[in-house]
Amino acid sequence: MIAAWDGWRGNLYRLAVREGHRREGIGITLTRAGEEYLRGCGVRRVTALVAFEDEAAGAFWESAGYPQDRDIGRRVRNL
Secondary structure (H helix, E strand, O other): OEEEEOOOOEEEEOOOOOHHHOOOOHHHHHHHHHHHHHHHOOOOEEEEOOOOOOHHHHHHHHHOOOOEEOOOOEEEEEO
8 A cells, every 4th residue: 555645635545465365454554554654644634545436445445444535536535
């Protein structure tokens, strides 16, 4: 996963967990670690760039607290 801050908003990109290791808590652990890093940078709003049509990814991000924001085309969570 890439956790980045552009000075305005935190962004999470490219979360990947090998198929044989999914549903073991790795994805949420990486997500929360990225959020902690961003929180340390002063970030209060994080977006995740996820294809809306990817149902498996959508289910993960929804459960992680990142609902779709169709206005900006991303999933968003306030920290």
